[in-house]
Amino acid sequence: VYQIPEHLFARRRAARGALGAYAFLAPALAVLLLFLLVPAVWVFGLSLFRWDLIANSPTFVGLANFERLLLRDDLWWQSVRQTVYYAAVSVPAGMALGLLLAVLLSARMPGRGLLRGAVFAPYVTPFVATIVIWLWILNPDYGVLNAALRALHLPGPSWTRSQDWIMPALILYGVWQHTGLNLVVYLAGLANLPAHLHEAARVDGAGPWSVFWRVTWPLLSPTTYFLLFVNLIGSFKVVVPVYVFTNNTGGPDHAAETIGFYLYQQAFAFFHAGYAGAISVAFFVLILAGTGLQLRLSSRRVFYT
Amino acid sequence: VRPLQPARRVRLGRGAPVLALRYLLAAAFAFPFYWMLVLSLNRADAILQLPPHLWPQWQVQNYAEVWRFANWPGLFANTVATTAGRVGLALVTSTLAGYAFASMRFPGRAAAFGLVLAVSMVPTEVTLVPNYITLARLGWIDTYQAQFVPLAASVFGIFLMRQYFLTLPRDLWEAAQLDGCGHLRYLWSIAAPLARPALVTIALLQFIEGWNAFLWPLIVTETDRVRPLQVGLAAFSFTDSTRPELLAAGAFMTTLPILIVFLLAQRQLVGGIASTGIRG
Numbered sequence: 113v114y115q116i117p118e119h120l121f122a123r124r125r126a127a128r129g130a131l132g133a134y135a136f137l138a139p140a141l142a143v144l145l146l147f148l149l150v151p152a153v154w155v156f157g158l159s160l161f162r163w164d165l166i167a168n169s170p171t172f173v174g175l176a177n178f179e180r181l182l183l184r185d186d187l188w189w190q191s192v193r194q195t196v197y198y199a200a201v202s203v204p205a206g207m208a209l210g211l212l213l214a215v216l217l218s219a220r221m222p223g224r225g226l227l228r229g230a231v232f233a234p235y236v237t238p239f240v241a242t243i244v245i246w247l248w249i250l251n252p253d254y255g256v257l258n259a260a261l262r263a264l265h266l267p268g269p270s271w272t273r274s275q276d277w278i279m280p281a282l283i284l285y286g287v288w289q290h291t292g293l294n295l296v297v298y299l300a301g302l303a304n305l306p307a308h309l310h311e312a313a314r315v316d317g318a319g320p321w322s323v324f325w326r327v328t329w330p331l332l333s334p335t336t337y338f339l340l341f342v343n344l345i346g347s348f349k350v351v352v353p354v355y356v357f358t359n360n361t362g363g364p365d366h367a368a369e370t371i372g373f374y375l376y377q378q379a380f381a382f383f384h385a386g387y388a389g390a391i392s393v394a395f396f397v398l399i400l401a402g403t404g405l406q407l408r409l410s411s412r413r414v415f416y417t
Numbered sequence: 418v419r420p421l422q423p424a425r426r427v428r429l430g431r432g433a434p435v436l437a438l439r440y441l442l443a444a445a446f447a448f449p450f451y452w453m454l455v456l457s458l459n460r461a462d463a464i465l466q467l468p469p470h471l472w473p474q475w476q477v478q479n480y481a482e483v484w485r486f487a488n489w490p491g492l493f494a495n496t497v498a499t500t501a502g503r504v505g506l507a508l509v510t511s512t513l514a515g516y517a518f519a520s521m522r523f524p525g526r527a528a529a530f531g532l533v534l535a536v537s538m539v540p541t542e543v544t545l546v547p548n549y550i551t552l553a554r555l556g557w558i559d560t561y562q563a564q565f566v567p568l569a570a571s572v573f574g575i576f577l578m579r580q581y582f583l584t585l586p587r588d589l590w591e592a593a594q595l596d597g598c599g600h601l602r603y604l605w606s607i608a609a610p611l612a613r614p615a616l617v618t619i620a621l622l623q624f625i626e627g628w629n630a631f632l633w634p635l636i637v638t639e640t641d642r643v644r645p646l647q648v649g650l651a652a653f654s655f656t657d658s659t660r661p662e663l664l665a666a667g668a669f670m671t672t673l674p675i676l677i678v679f680l681l682a683q684r685q686l687v688g689g690i691a692s693t694g695i696r697g
Binding site for chain 1: 435436438439440442443444446447449450452453456464465467468469471506509510511513514516517518521522523524525526529532533535536538539540541542543544545546547548549550551566567568569570572575600625628629631632635636646647648650651654655661664665667668669671672675676679680683686687690691
C-alpha cells in the first residue's frame with residue numbers, strides 16, 4: 113500500500129493551522145491596519161496636497177504646507193509654545209501631587225479606599241460633564257473659587273476670559289483630571305518596593321524624610337520615568353478640554369490653543385485637510401522623537417531593582 | 418538570599434496635620450463632583466447670588482425640567498448603542514487575536530506581533546483626518562458604526578488577552594484536542610471563560626472610553642439622531658448658558674452611570690489602568 117509520507121501531512125496541517133491563525137487575527141489586524149497604520153502613512157501623502165475636503169479634488173503642492181507651517185504660521189508656533197507651557201507645568205505638578213497622595217494614602221487608615229477613589233474618579237469621568245462644572249467654579253463673577261479668593265482678600269483672576277489666565281485654568285483642570293492616574297501608578301510602585309531596605313535605613317537611624325529621598329525615591333525611578341512618559345504624551349495630545357473650555361474658539365486671542373486643538377480646527381472647522389495633514393506629520397514626528405528620547409534616557413538613568 | 422518582601426507601608430508622618438492634609442486633599446478632588454450636585458439642585462436665581470450657596474437647595478424639579486431641553490432618551494440610547502458596539506467588538510477582536518498570539522504557531526507570527534506593537538505608537542490624533550476621509554467614502558458619516566468600528570481593536574486588549582492565555586497550561590489544550598476540540602471550540606468553552614478577569618478589565622476600560630467619547634463622535638456625527646450624550650451635553654452648554662442649574666443636572670445625569678460602574682468595579686478598573694497608564 114502506498115503511504116503518504118508523514119512530512120506532507122505535517123506541512124498540510126501547518127498550512128491549515130496558519131490559515132486558522134490568520135482567521136483569528138483578521139478582525140483585529142483589519143481594524144488596526146485600516147484605521148491606524150494606513151492613516152499614519154497616509155497623512156504623509158496628504159500633507160503634500162492642498163485640499164479643502166468639501167470641494168472636489170486635491171492639488172499637489174509639494175512641501176508648501178510645511179514651508180507655510182514652519183516658516184510663516186505664527187498661530188502654529190503659538191500653539192506649540194502653549195502646549196509646551198501646558199506640559200511643563202501640568203506634568204510635574206500632577207506627578208508631584210500624585211506621589212504625595214500615594215505616600216499619604218498608602219498607610220492603613222479609615223476611609224482609605226474612599227479617599228483614593230475621590231482622587232481617581234476625575235480620571236474616568238467624562239470631560240464635558242466635569243468641564244462645564246469647572247467653568248462655573250472658575251466663573252470670574254459668580255464662581256465659588258473667586259468667591260473664596262475674595263474672602264481671603266486675594267484678587268480673583270478672570271480665568272477663561274483672560275489671555276493670561278486661561279492656560280492656568282486649563283492646567284488646573286488637567287492636574288485635577290489626571291492626578292488620579294499618577295496616584296494609582298505610584299501606589300502600585302510603592303507596594304512593590306522591598307521592605308527590608310526601608311527597615312535597614314531606619315535601623316541605621318534615618319528619619320522618614322531621608323528614608324524617602326534616599327531609599328523610596330530612587331527605588332521608584334522606573335515608575336517615575338514611566339509616568340513622565342505617559343503624562344508628557346498625554347499632555348501633548350490635549351484637545352477636548354480646550355474645545356469645551358473655550359467653546360471651540362481657542363480662547364481670547366488663541367491663548368488656549370494647543371497643537372491638538374489647532375490640528376482639529378484646521379481639519380474640521382476650516383476643512384484644510386492637506387494643511388491638517390502637515391500638522392499631523394509634525395505632531396507625529398514630535399511624539400516619536402519624544403518617545404525615542406524617553407526610551408534612551410530611561411535605559412540609561414533608571415535604577416532597576 | 419532573603420526573598421524580597423513588599424513594603425507594608427511607607428511611613429511618612431502620622432501627626433494630626435498629616436492626617437488632616439489627606440482629608441483636605443481628597444476633599445479638594447471630590448469638590449467639583451459635590452459642586453455638580455449643588456449646582457444641579459440650585460434654584461434658578463441662586464447661581465447669580467453672592468456669596469454662592471454652599472449647600473444644595475434641593476430644587477429636585479431641575480432634573481425634570483432639564484428633560485425638556487434636550488432629547489436625553491435619544492442621546493442616552495445612542496451612547497448605550499455605540500458603547501455596547503465598542504465593548505463587544507473589542508472583546509471579540511482582543512480574544513481572537515490574543516489567543517492566536519499566545520497559543521497558535523504560524524509563519525509570520527513575530528511580524529504580526531511586531532506590527533501590533535508598532536501601531537500602538539501611532540497617536541490617534543494623527544489618524545483623525547484620514548479616518549474621516551475613509552468613513553466619508555464608506556458613507557458612514559452620521560452613523561452609529563462610524564463611532565465605534567474604527568476603535569474596535571485595542572492593542573492593550575490584545576496584549577492583555579495574550580498574557581492571560583500564556584498562563585494557561587499547555588496540557589489543557591492537549592486534553593481538549595484529544596477530545597476532538599478545535600481551536601475555536603476550545604477558546605469559546607474553556608480558555609475564554611478562564612480569562613474572565615482579563616475580559617472584565619477590557620470591558621470596563623472600553624465602557625469608560627465609549628461612554629465618555631467626545632472628539633471622534635463630534636467629528637463623525639452631524640445630527641442628534643446618532644449623537645452620544647457628551648456631544649449633546651456640549652451643544653446644550655454652548656447654546657443654553659442661561660440655565661446653569663439645568664446644565665449641571667444634565668452633567669450629573671451623564672456622569673452617574675460612570676460613577677456607579679466606578680464604585681462597583683474600582684479594583685479591576687484601577688488595576689487595569691495602573692498597569693498600562695491608558696484608558697482604552
